[in-house]
Amino acid sequence: MRWVNRRIGRGNSILLGALPIALLVLLYLVAAASRHADNPNDKILPMPGAMAEAMSALLFQPDQLSGQLLFWADTFASLQRLGIGLGISTLSALLVGLVLGVLPPVRATFSPLVTGIAVIPPIALLPILFIAFGLGETAKVALIVIGIAPFMIRDLAAHVAALPKEQIIKAQTLGASSWQLMLRVALPQAMPRQIQAVRLSLGPAWVFLISAEAIASDIxxxxxxxxxxxxxxxxxxxxxxxxxxxLAVVIDFLLVWSSRRMFRWAHGASH
Structure with missing residues (x-):
């Protein structure tokens, strides 16, 4: 059987997906062991025991100054910022994307502005955000929103604008207003696409979050x-x-699981 016609079962899919990760781990262990054989004090490729020892203090020992378990405090702070940024971006994309996609005059007026914002490197705006909002949480969340919301808006607007014209005509024939078209025709079909857009934005969102935390943060x-x-x-x-x-893989898995549970029709009969 040709490879293009092969269908991979769930168990085999997990096994095949884990194989490259296992090979990378094995490669790292071999390289680390080789470096430590030449220099026992090597810090570039630490051995697993050294990593476990260093992380145990952050995981289980409260910090002397703050009294917090630093690893979990760091995780909670970053996830909170990421969650707020993704939430604001998602709501903005749904609202603006639906309006741009359904209403051609609005799309013609504001699409160039959205495109212009989308192509600006968000990291270049970081100093402006710090000046405008200070060094607190607002600037960090704003960087995530500015970094990913325009992409989501453009993607969702293009998806909604490409919906079959027959659906729009039939809804109008039945007396649907513009708002009813958005909420009852476009929105249900846009939701699976929006979840996909959030998945694709996870990587950039983490990049912007880490960048902001590296420059101005204490946790x-x-x-x-x-x-x-x-x-x-x-x-x-x-x-x-x-x-x-x-964390990124878990969030991605939860998004896929939610999409398949709520919008089975968008994933085909196999799901």
Whole structure:
């Protein structure tokens, strides 16, 4: 059977997906063991035991100044900022995207503005955000929103504008107003696309969050990574990076699961 015609079962899919990760871990262990054989004090590729020892203090020992378990405090702070940023971006995309997609005059008026904002590198706006909003939480959340909301808006507006004209005509024939078209025709079909847009925006959202935390923060995953880098503490940096990756994978899985549970029709008969 040709590979293009093969169908992978769920169990085999998990196994195949885990294989590259296992190979990367094995490659790292071999490289780390080789470096430590030449230099037992090597800090670039720490061994798993050294990482476990360094992380245990952050995981289980309260900080002497704040009294917090730093690892969990960092995680909660970063997830809170990420959640607020994603929530505001999602609501903005739904509202603006539906209006742009359904109403051609509004689309013609504001699409160039949305496009212009979308192509500006968000990191370049970070100093402006810090000046405008200060060094608190608002600037960090604003960077996430500015970084991902325009992409979501453009994607959702294009998806709504591409809906079959027959649906729009039939709804108008039945007496639907513009708002009813948005809420009862466009919105249900836009929701699966919006969840997909959130999934695609997770990576950039993490980038903007880590960037903001690295520059102006006193707690957070990005802050901790950039704090310990001056000591070459790879035994903390690598577990933190792996933890961020794991959190992103879990969030992505929850989004896929939610989409398939709520919008089965959008995923085909196999789901």
């Amino acid at each position: 957070g995953l990005g802050y901790r990574i950039f704090l310990v880098r001056r000591y070459l503490s790879m035994d903390i940096i690598l577990p933190y990076v792996a933890w961020i990756a794991l």
